[in-house]
Amino acid sequence: MTNGALREPTFLILTALAARAQHGYGILRDVEAISDGRVRLRAGTLYAALDRLSADGWVAVDREEVVDGRLRRYYRLTDEGAARLEAEVKRLRAHTRAAEQRLRARLIGGTA
Amino acid sequence: MSKLERRYRRLLACYPRDHRERNGEEMLGVLMAGAGDRRAPGWRESVDLLWGAARLHLRRVVAADGGIEPRDVLAIVSLLGPIALLTGATTGLHELGWWVQAGALSEMPWTGQIPDAPVWCVWLAVAVLSLLRLRRAAAVGAWLGTAGFVFLATVFPAQHWWTALDAGWVLLGALTAVALTWSPGPTRGRELVGGKAVATMAATVVVAVVLGVLADRYAVGELLRLVVLVVGTVAACGARSRIGRRAALVLVLPVLITWPAKALMLSALVLPAPVEVAIFYGVPVVVLLALGALPRRVRRRRPGGATS
Numbered sequence: 001m002t003n004g005a006l007r008e009p010t011f012l013i014l015t016a017l018a019a020r021a022q023h024g025y026g027i028l029r030d031v032e033a034i035s036d037g038r039v040r041l042r043a044g045t046l047y048a049a050l051d052r053l054s055a056d057g058w059v060a061v062d063r064e065e066v067v068d069g070r071l072r073r074y075y076r077l078t079d080e081g082a083a084r085l086e087a088e089v090k091r092l093r094a095h096t097r098a099a100e101q102r103l104r105a106r107l108i109g110g111t112a
Numbered sequence: 113m114s115k116l117e118r119r120y121r122r123l124l125a126c127y128p129r130d131h132r133e134r135n136g137e138e139m140l141g142v143l144m145a146g147a148g149d150r151r152a153p154g155w156r157e158s159v160d161l162l163w164g165a166a167r168l169h170l171r172r173v174v175a176a177d178g179g180i181e182p183r184d185v186l187a188i189v190s191l192l193g194p195i196a197l198l199t200g201a202t203t204g205l206h207e208l209g210w211w212v213q214a215g216a217l218s219e220m221p222w223t224g225q226i227p228d229a230p231v232w233c234v235w236l237a238v239a240v241l242s243l244l245r246l247r248r249a250a251a252v253g254a255w256l257g258t259a260g261f262v263f264l265a266t267v268f269p270a271q272h273w274w275t276a277l278d279a280g281w282v283l284l285g286a287l288t289a290v291a292l293t294w295s296p297g298p299t300r301g302r303e304l305v306g307g308k309a310v311a312t313m314a315a316t317v318v319v320a321v322v323l324g325v326l327a328d329r330y331a332v333g334e335l336l337r338l339v340v341l342v343v344g345t346v347a348a349c350g351a352r353s354r355i356g357r358r359a360a361l362v363l364v365l366p367v368l369i370t371w372p373a374k375a376l377m378l379s380a381l382v383l384p385a386p387v388e389v390a391i392f393y394g395v396p397v398v399v400l401l402a403l404g405a406l407p408r409r410v411r412r413r414r415p416g417g418a419t420s
Contacts, residue, residue, distance in 0.1 A: 024142040
């Protein structure tokens with residue numbers, strides 16, 4: 001498992017799968033909602049990411065359904081993926097806390 | 113099938129076969145669901161799909177897709193490579209056979225006729241060490257054998273065509289040395305292909321060498337020798353497994369380049385040594401990497417799991 005920072009699409013895909021299993025189109029819509037419309041993933045990017053995340057063992061296929069004659073596959077976050085996402089959240093939280101402290105100090109002490 | 117679906121399918125055809133089999137219909141469903149009223153894929157979407165396909169191909173080239181364990185491929189090469197490599201001794205054995213037939217073996221100038229004999233003895237020792245599962249000793253021997261090829265190319269450049277006709281053996285030697293050094297080794301290789309694979313590979317080499325010694329002047333004999341090598345190697349590695357096929361490709365490709373090299377010799381076209389090296393060493397390596405990722409025909413998966 002790599003300890004480097006996750007790229008934003010990866011972070012958002014893992015976040016979309018954190019609470020429940022979702023199918024491909026559901027992940028695309030959820031990523032857009034989580035990022036407040038700022039990140040709009042496309043199918044090519046999503047499936048390249050899912051291929052990598054599956055190989056890393058962070059994401060796994062949960063179940064398959066056929067809806068309107070089309071295959072719909074649901075993906076879920078694995079325990080390993082959840083641990084990686086949690087580690088990333090802690091890292092980002094530490095950075096955010098440090099940034100907040102510095103900004104507060106800036107306001108108190110005036111601009112440099 | 114609508115025009116939009118047909119265009120999406122055309123774009124999805126650029127993806128690696130295994131990915132299309134697993135995710136093709138699912139991706140099509142996602143694309144159609146997000147298409148809205150569109151009649152054709154947008155250019156951003158097309159670029160995204162092509163870029164996604166390129167990334168997946170690249171991952172398969174370096175075997176990072178998880179579908180194949182490159183160390184397992186190398187493990188098979190570490191077991192069967194040293195045996196396969198002994199086929200390269202055919203030229204020397206043919207020379208030896210000539211002198212034996214002439215009844216003048218004691219008069220044969222060894223260093224002039226078969227200067228590569230010590231190197232092939234080293235490779236025979238590597239094959240034995242590999243079969244005894246002594247990976248480290250075999251790896252040291254393999255690097256020594258590869259260095260021996262380089263030495264021969266430098267000291268006896270006219271004896272063999274190390275930059276062209278015999279380049280395959282040098283390349284296979286280097287690949288075998290890499291496999292013995294950076295793989296779990298022959299023990300893992302034997303687990304993957306079984307003991308019969310060693311017997312199959314050894315029998316293939318014996319038949320190929322005999323054909324090479326007895327029928328080296330006949331094109332049919334040479335062709336038959338090549339067929340025996342390819343079929344025997346594929347059978348030994350296991351044609352039914354992806355790892356086996358990849359290992360067979362590693363072992364066979366260097367042998368196949370002897371044919372364009374022969375054609376080059378017959379055409380009497382003289383190429384500068386760096387160009388020959390680029391062709392006979394560079395091209396097989398590039399092909400080896402590329403063949404793992406070329407788009408191929410796909411068994412279409414129907415909703416519900418059936419394939420057609």
